[in-house]
Amino acid sequence: MQKKIATIALLVILCFMTTTVFAASTTVSTRIKDIAKVQGVRSNQLIGYGLVVGLAGTGDSNKTLETLQSVGNMLKAFGVSIDSSQLKTKNVAAVMVTANLPAFARPGDTIDLTISSMGDAKSIQGGTLLQTPLKAANGQVYAVGQGAVSTGGFATSSGGGGTSKNFTTVGLSPNGGIVERDVEAKLGSDGTISLSLAKPDFTTAARITNAINSRFGNIAGANNPGTVKITVPYMYQNNLIGFVAELEDLYVTPDSIAKVVVNERTGTIVMGGNVAVDEVAIAQGGLNVNIVKTTSVNQPQPFSLGETIVSKDTDVQVTEDKAHTIVLSATANVSDVVGALNAIGATPRDIISILQAMKAAGALHADLEII
Template identity: 60%
Template sequence: MRKLTAVLLVAVLAFGIAAPAAAAPMQVSARIKDVAKVQGLRNNQLVGYGLVVGLAGTGDSNKSTFTVQSIANMLKSFGVMVSTSQLQPKNVAAVMVTANLPPFAKPGATIDISVSSMGDAKSLQGGTLLQTPLRAANGQVYAVGQGAVSTGGFAAGAGGASQQKNFPTVGNIPNGALVEREVAMTFTDNDKITLVLDQPDFTTANRISEAIDQRFGQITAAKDPGTVVVNIPYDYNANIVGFIAAIEELAITPDSAAKVVINERTGTVVIGSNVTIDQVAVAQGGLSVKIGQTTKVSQPPPLSGGSTVVTTDTTVDAKEQQSNLIVLPAAASVGDVVTALNAVGATPRDVISILQAIKAAGALHAELQVM
């Protein structure tokens, strides 16, 4: 049975006809620290190559020659001389280790690390990562990782049957790396700090500037949609941390462009609070077509000399569900849009088609992003 859904959208807003008033969307405030960061404070990515040992036969095979070479080199560093042809690395896996070094992490602090298999290992469950230097992009070692790997999944099977949960070839080691070196960072420049917006926007940048000026006086300048330059007051020259903390706690109302995000694979629709539509009419209905075949056998009369004939009769049954025509008034909130579409009996898949058609008709005032 094939289901065909027809969606008809016609714009009916005419010149001179006033649209019904709608309630303005509720304004939500946020702290400056939630929408902007101080320039110069950032994470640093670390990466390293290591070995996970202690696997129950789920490690790399002999085909992973780099694993065999790594085992031989490791044993050589301990004074054990072996030939690569003598090694069977089924209990060992070569892995890449990654981590993010937060700003101002001091030597002796611990950070989380992720461990990912490089070869053909089946699982890292139960393994232990050997001491692995973690390097930054400049090639210098900033942390060293080691510890038991937690995979959060498993892979089991025998006799051709297998079952797997999550990804057992990827694991984590909480607090598994020890910081060895601090990354030097500077977040002030000539008694100024710069706030960088997570989502550049002219309105949000201006509101941040106004909020800070209202609290400390005229000390800011919105340089562009993504940055706000703040002069450090003289009274805070000896307490820059306290000044930044006071700025981060200030509340503003961030602004954002109207956007509708659609994931056609999962049927997910996310509509922003600033989305508005003009008045439109929507008709939605379903047409079900059922085609059936019946086989019949025709027997000739006795002694007639005829032959048996097999025939097929095809029947077509078409039913159209009752569809409703509803007028969507000009809406100023996401709730109005969703309520009106639900009144038509639209499923998430239908809502996707309806929103795309409304956008094509020019009645949807928002960016339509399809994932």
């Protein structure tokens, strides 16, 4: 008998151990690299004004004054003097050129360009962008762009009709820009670096701080829920890249607020696993009203002096579906609510309306975001 009791006790202990391991395995951890970035490591936006030439009659019309003036100024720079009013610019289009200058880009590196028509050109397909200076917000030139334009589409017309694919007034020039000036990033110049969280959160910032201090000692502190400031250890002062690489490879468990996101247009519902629901009763039913009109004809007796009478009768029928009621305990979550509503035949829009009512009643403990 004692052996049986010991065996049962051992099985119970194993069951508890299995449950604990399973709960731990469901905890999702991620790298610091995926939820935060080093401050100062960022790209910069560039913009420029230029001309696309070589178009097959699909460029700007003579009504686009900026194109006429730009072509005239360009020709003067090459020693050609001509009256701008005499120009025909149907093979030329005025465009705005935009690009992103990556962090740590060096002179000679190439970047991609986006070229957008700003006049009344029909298409910039097959054109060539002339050399265009690209400036940052401070007005300084950091790159120049020039090269063939690819729109990835087409536009044709004939006899009053036409067809097109994609937007032919916006194109790309892969590697069409050349970096002329770099942007110095002062990374760790004062012996410290800062991590900026993608989604500021007190709990996540505290967990990142604890993970860093557990690995390198007491070198990290969170000034606010969006920033963790780190003092570079003495042994890594000459190997800052290696230190940042080790930081980014640390694993933490990010935290987030409970949220339910619903899309009314498509009936999509996305929810987090930490959404809680108080005890609540939900009734779901419908009211159907049918109105039927019929026409009756009454004929008089033969050889009588009566007249034929036509009457219209209206029959109103009201039916109400039996309401389906479900009661959920306080331990339920939104997945239980949605599963129960699906079981009684509620549509996605019914579920969205019920979730909104639960939020208004205070039974849904989560942010309800409607997109």
